[in-house]
Amino acid sequence: GQQLNQSPQSMFIQEGEDVSMNCTSSSIFNTWLWYKQDPGEGPVLLIALYKAGELTSNGRLTAQFGITRKDSFLNISASIPSDVGIYFCAGRGSGSARQLTFGSGTQLTVLP
Amino acid sequence: NAGVTQTPKFQVLKTGQSMTLQCAQDMNHNSMYWYRQDPGMGLRLIYYSASEGTTDKGEVPNGYNVSRLNKREFSLRLESAAPSQTSVYFCASRPVTGASNQPQHFGDGTRLSIL
Numbered sequence: 001g002q003q004l005n006q007s008p009q010s011m012f013i014q015e016g017e018d019v020s021m022n023c024t025s026s027s028i029f030n031t032w033l034w035y036k037q038d039p040g041e042g043p044v045l046l047i048a049l050y051k052a053g054e055l056t057s058n059g060r061l062t063a064q065f066g067i068t069r070k071d072s073f074l075n076i077s078a079s080i081p082s083d084v085g086i087y088f089c090a091g092r093g094s095g096s097a098r099q100l101t102f103g104s105g106t107q108l109t110v111l112p
Numbered sequence: 113n114a115g116v117t118q119t120p121k122f123q124v125l126k127t128g129q130s131m132t133l134q135c136a137q138d139m140n141h142n143s144m145y146w147y148r149q150d151p152g153m154g155l156r157l158i159y160y161s162a163s164e165g166t167t168d169k170g171e172v173p174n175g176y177n178v179s180r181l182n183k184r185e186f187s188l189r190l191e192s193a194a195p196s197q198t199s200v201y202f203c204a205s206r207p208v209t210g211a212s213n214q215p216q217h218f219g220d221g222t223r224l225s226i227l
Contacts, residue, residue: 009152033215042116042202042218043155088154099145099170100216102154 006089006103013079014111021087021106022073029091032065032072033100037086046087047074079110114138116219118203124225125193133188133222135203143206144186145170145216146178148199155202161186193226200224 006023013019023032031050035043047058049065049072056063062075072091076083089103119134137144142163147155147170157170161180175197177189186205190197200223204216 004154006154031215035218040220042204042220045215045217048215090155099157099160100155102147102156104152104154 004089004091004101004103006106008106009104010107010109012109012111015079015081017079019076019079019083019108020073021089021108022071023089023091023103024071025091025101026070027093028069030069030094031092032063033090033092034061034063034072034074035088035090037088037105039085043088076108079108081110081112084108084110116203116205116217118201118219118222120222121220122223124227125190126227127194129193131190131193131224133190133201133203133224134185135187135219136185137203137205137217138184139205139207139217140183141205141207141217142183143216144180145204145206146176146186146188147202147204148172148197149202149221150199158188158201193224195226198224198226 003026033048034046037043047056047063052069053067054065060077086105086107088105090100116137145160146158149155156172159178161167164183167178179187200221202221203219206216207214
């Protein structure tokens with residue numbers, strides 16, 4: 001089956017720093033999604049990417065759909081305390097593999 | 113707008129007990145999903161329902177059954193709970209099936225402990 005490798009597993013950064021995390025896949029995806037999960041809550045969609053090479057921003061967040069269609073990255077600029085949480089990438093293939101495959105998550109801690 | 117509502121939020125069961133987790137969405141979405149989330153493993157798909165009246169196995173279906181009661185509701189049942197099923201369970205829904213790329217919307221989860 002499809003596999004997603006998400007890195008890093010965890011990050012500790014100072015408030016104000018920029019953050020970058022990425023996901024790579026063993027197969028091609030047609031859609032990349034980035035979710036954030038706060039403690040005790042379900043994942044919330046941050047950014048959706050539908051085309052190879054697509055670069056999309058949502059406030060301080062920027063994500064890109066890799067040209068090879070096997071990777072995506074998420075950048076957070078000028079981090080703030082409320083950025084703390086777990087960030088998940090998810091990808092969807094085509095045909096019989098149209099269900100979402102999730103990365104294992106990146107735990108982000110923002111230090112004051 | 114309630115979105116995706118899961119009940120209960122917390123539950124403790126003894127090994128061998130049965131339990132049904134409820135999920136309802138008020139967004140008129142066609143597809144619904146059940147995931148489990150375990151530490152360090154992201155979300156794994158248990159079962160999904162592409163549309164009312166259909167259900168299919170996901171990545172980890174063993175020990176679970178589902179019912180798509182109507183368009184709004186999709187329940188997950190544990191017939192004989194096992195400690196390995198201790199997890200956080202998330203329900204999600206998505207607007208349409210087929211070629212659409214619409215993303216999934218998640219509930220807040222059900223935290224289930226099996227003793």
